[in-house]
Amino acid sequence: MSYVSIAAQLVTILQGISDLTVVYNHEPKELKDYPCATVTAASHKDAFSDTAANRRVYIFTIRLYFRTD
Numbered sequence: 001m002s003y004v005s006i007a008a009q010l011v012t013i014l015q016g017i018s019d020l021t022v023v024y025n026h027e028p029k030e031l032k033d034y035p036c037a038t039v040t041a042a043s044h045k046d047a048f049s050d051t052a053a054n055r056r057v058y059i060f061t062i063r064l065y066f067r068t069d
Contacts, residue, residue, distance in 0.1 A: 003041045006058055010039045014062070027063075035066040 007025055014023040014037045022036040042059040 001058075003058060007039055007041060007060065010060060010062065014039065020064075031065055035064065037065070038063045 011023050011025050014020060017037075020035055020037050021033040022031075024036065024038045025040075027038050027040055038061075040061050040063075042061045045057045045059070
C-alpha cells in the first residue's frame with residue numbers, strides 16, 4: 001500500500017459520515033463549508049529486518065473543523 005491509496009481509503013471512510021459537508025485530501029488555504037475534515041500524510045517509519053519481515057508505518061493527520069459561532 002502507498003500513501004495515496006491509504007489516504008483515498010481514509011477520505012472514503014470520512015465521506016461516509018453524513019454530518020461532514022466536505023472532506024479534503026489536502027489542507028486548503030481557505031475552508032468554505034463547515035463542518036469539514038482534512039486528511040494529510042504526516043510521516044512514515046521503516047523497520048527493515050529481512051525480506052519477509054520488513055515493516056512500514058504510515059502516519060496521517062485527520063483534522064475536523066466546525067464553526068463555534
